[in-house]
Amino acid sequence: MSATILNWSITIAQIMLGMAMLCTIFRLAGGPRAQDRVLGLDTLYVNAMLLLLTFGMRSGSTLYFEAALVISLLGFVATVALAKFLMRGEVIE
Amino acid sequence: MSEAADLPLWAALLVSALVLVGAGLTLIGSYGLLRLERFYDRIHAPTLGSSWGTGGILVASMLLFSVLQTRPVLHEILIALFVTVTTPVTLMLLARAALYRDRTEGNADVPPMLSKDVPPTQNP
Numbered sequence: 235m236s237a238t239i240l241n242w243s244i245t246i247a248q249i250m251l252g253m254a255m256l257c258t259i260f261r262l263a264g265g266p267r268a269q270d271r272v273l274g275l276d277t278l279y280v281n282a283m284l285l286l287l288t289f290g291m292r293s294g295s296t297l298y299f300e301a302a303l304v305i306s307l308l309g310f311v312a313t314v315a316l317a318k319f320l321m322r323g324e325v326i327e
Numbered sequence: 328m329s330e331a332a333d334l335p336l337w338a339a340l341l342v343s344a345l346v347l348v349g350a351g352l353t354l355i356g357s358y359g360l361l362r363l364e365r366f367y368d369r370i371h372a373p374t375l376g377s378s379w380g381t382g383g384i385l386v387a388s389m390l391l392f393s394v395l396q397t398r399p400v401l402h403e404i405l406i407a408l409f410v411t412v413t414t415p416v417t418l419m420l421l422a423r424a425a426l427y428r429d430r431t432e433g434n435a436d437v438p439p440m441l442s443k444d445v446p447p448t449q450n451p
Contacts, residue, residue, distance in 0.1 A: 247349070253354055288346065303405060
């Protein structure tokens, strides 16, 4: 009973997160300016991290947690570097 | 999903509700990113996913693993702490870069610089 409830709710949550990733991919591909694309990439990182966490809850292993931690770290660094590039024209001066 | 068969019903209901609320708010935030008109409106929408969406799914994961292993499993706090600290930093950097680009191009729909920020050579 409880396994069925959990299985269905995690499946619905994964479908919702997949639709959210699709929305950010549309913004990433068709954003009118560069800052829209960077914002879409940042949101895509967050959504992918949440999707990995739901995969970890489904399989019951902590391997997905470490992948989610690495994805959130890399997303922070990538967005800061891209914002710096938009501001100054180069990343490391 | 075989290890979740001995999960009590209240834990399953609570975890399901938290996961669904988190994923739904993330979907609403990403849809707002797709639908809103201006960039400065759009930059507010994904924070719904990085505040309540991340919080809901992380609390659900902590609760599920704590009940399944009958000991406190709290390492998801690392992700929560990291996302809470870094999201305002990245979005403020991005908004300032976008404002700088709009002002350099002379767009009329961004607010002008404050008079104390303008270098004194530009206003005689």
